[in-house]
Amino acid sequence: MDLPGRGLTPIAQVVDCVGAMCPRPQLLVMKVLGKVEDGEVVEVRCDNAPAVESFPALALSLGSTHLATLRHGDGWRVYLRKGIWHG
Numbered sequence: 001m002d003l004p005g006r007g008l009t010p011i012a013q014v015v016d017c018v019g020a021m022c023p024r025p026q027l028l029v030m031k032v033l034g035k036v037e038d039g040e041v042v043e044v045r046c047d048n049a050p051a052v053e054s055f056p057a058l059a060l061s062l063g064s065t066h067l068a069t070l071r072h073g074d075g076w077r078v079y080l081r082k083g084i085w086h087g
Helices: 025-036 049-061
Strands: 012-018 041-046 065-072 077-081
Touching: 012 049, 012 077, 025 041, 025 049, 041 049, 041 065
Parallel strands: 012 041
Antiparallel strands: 041 077, 065 077
8 A cells, every 4th residue: 555655555454344333443453453463554444433533542552553544435544553663
């Protein structure tokens, strides 16, 4: 995926949360971030605005980094990297 300001970024796993209501999207993301390796990026597909707004803080609380949130059709795609990364 070509993330704005970050360039080509490989996606380790996609989490499909379309149609899911809180707290399910957050729980799914927590589960996936627990399984991927440090440095890997997860793409979250979501159409629930409150869930999307919670992902940056959730990532931080899990020791991960929010890379970007992009509008896509009727929803959003949120990119999270496991681990704290600068740059």
